[in-house]
Amino acid sequence: MASDDHKGKVQARPGAALKALRAKRGLTLADVSYLTGMNVSTLSKIENGKVALTLEKLLRISDGLSVDLTELISPTAKEGPKIQSATRRSVARAGDGQSIENPKGNSLYLASELLNKRITPIVGEVFAKSIEEYDELMRHAGEEFVYVLEGTLELHLDMYTPVRLEKGDSVYFDSEMGHAYIAIGDEPCRILSICALTDAHLTEAAGMIGGSTHISAVATPTERSANQ
Secondary structure (H helix, E strand, C coil), X not given: CCCCCCCCEEECCHHHHHHHHHHHHCCCHHHHHHHHCCCHHHHHHHHCCXXXXXXXXXXXXXXXXXXXXXXXXXXXXXXXXXXXHCCCCCCCCCCCEEEEEECCEEEEECCCCECXXXXXXXXXXXXXXXXXHCCCCECCCCEEEEEEEECEEEEEECXXXXXXXXXXXXXXXXXXXXXXXXXXXXXXXXXXXXXXXXXXXXXXXHHHHHXXXXXXXXXXXXXXXXXX
């Protein structure tokens, strides 16, 4: 029987993981820019820890490089049994997980040692106090469930008027809609966010997992600009 190890909170280093992955595959920043649609300047800042990372950016890198999100936030993660076997288990003690911090809020990724998960559970601390703090709304593939653990959350969606959620309230939405989290009041705002991929995205991901994960360097990469 496997033992339950208590590892605690660990500061994730997705920039370093990206740089190592890029070097392993012989890719330039321009190659990664072509594959992800993110500009070279942003990617360079990510690798050097000079830009705040959101789930949206992590997913764009994950999709573009055909690499599991977990490998970016927990480079030591090990491949578990195939997802069809339904035998995996991950126990997280209070505070355990891979942490990513940015000015708008901190994210603690749970079960980060498991690859190829159908859902991504995140405990978040929301710091943003105004929608003006967002240069652009977040958006990414899949669906999202948010449960307010503490405080008051104001959820902005580009297709709906803002809604305020108190402790114990929850919301489920398509995360391809632009969205933003705002903390209301002086009390801390903490949420549980569960991100799930759509069936179409799962099929695409399964194809990536089943095939080769090696990406050859693009001979003539074309940089596509993207908002930071």
